[in-house]
Amino acid sequence: MTRKMKLFFAGAALGLATVAGTSAAYAFQDAAAELRATGQVGEQADGYLGVVNSAPANIRSQVESINIQRRAAYTRLAQSRNATIEEVAAATACELFAHRVGPGQYYRLPDGVWRQRNGNEPVPRPSHCG
Amino acid sequence: MILSNKDERRLTIGGRTLAILCAAAGLSACVQVDTPDKPIEINLNINIRQEVVVRLQQDAQQLIQNNPGVF
Numbered sequence: 221m222t223r224k225m226k227l228f229f230a231g232a233a234l235g236l237a238t239v240a241g242t243s244a245a246y247a248f249q250d251a252a253a254e255l256r257a258t259g260q261v262g263e264q265a266d267g268y269l270g271v272v273n274s275a276p277a278n279i280r281s282q283v284e285s286i287n288i289q290r291r292a293a294y295t296r297l298a299q300s301r302n303a304t305i306e307e308v309a310a311a312t313a314c315e316l317f318a319h320r321v322g323p324g325q326y327y328r329l330p331d332g333v334w335r336q337r338n339g340n341e342p343v344p345r346p347s348h349c350g
Numbered sequence: 351m352i353l354s355n356k357d358e359r360r361l362t363i364g365g366r367t368l369a370i371l372c373a374a375a376g377l378s379a380c381v382q383v384d385t386p387d388k389p390i391e392i393n394l395n396i397n398i399r400q401e402v403v404v405r406l407q408q409d410a411q412q413l414i415q416n417n418p419g420v421f
Contacts, residue, residue, distance in 0.1 A: 250418060252421055289417070290421070297406075297413060301406060303406060304402075308410070310403055312413055314410065315410045315414055316414065348398050348400055
């Protein structure tokens with residue numbers, strides 16, 4: 221590797237580190253979106269991610285990590301809005317179902333059954349969403 | 351003889367009667383079996399008030415936008 225190339229890579233790495241470091245959630249890229257895209261993880265009507273059938277340990281641990289972060293966010297919002305954590309989580313699930321579940325990605329209503337979003341058809345709205 | 355549901359219930363020994371009979375007869379191991387009058391409703395969202403969920407819609411949208419990668 222020439223000296224120029226080494227300098228280039230060093231600069232690129234520094235730039236990338238700066239960008240990653242400023243990300244508020246410290247999540248590498250969009251972890252939740254990537255998990256949904258694997259087809260092994262889906263959105264649940266209770267506001268958390270779930271594993272669809274089975275998934276390798278690294279996927280499961282990422283799902284857990286994200287759910288922990290979600291619960292922390294729900295807890296903060298619940299305290300400031302005088303609502304229960306479950307209500308905040310359920311309200312967020314309504315938005316996630318409407319805007320975050322991509323075509324062919326999995327979601328689960330309170331009946332517990334995993335379904336896939338049919339192309340660009342909107343995901344059914346959970347009954348608690350009003 | 352065709353009995354209506356109401357009539358049938360009057361003729362059978364109800365839960366309270368059974369409990370009294372059990373206690374009176376000194377049967378300590380009696381298990382009280384009550385038939386519910388209403389169908390059993392399974393409600394998984396007992397802690398969720400729908401009006402609260404609707405009220406939180408804006409906050410939920412902001413939550414998603416402010417926490418990229420998590421939602």
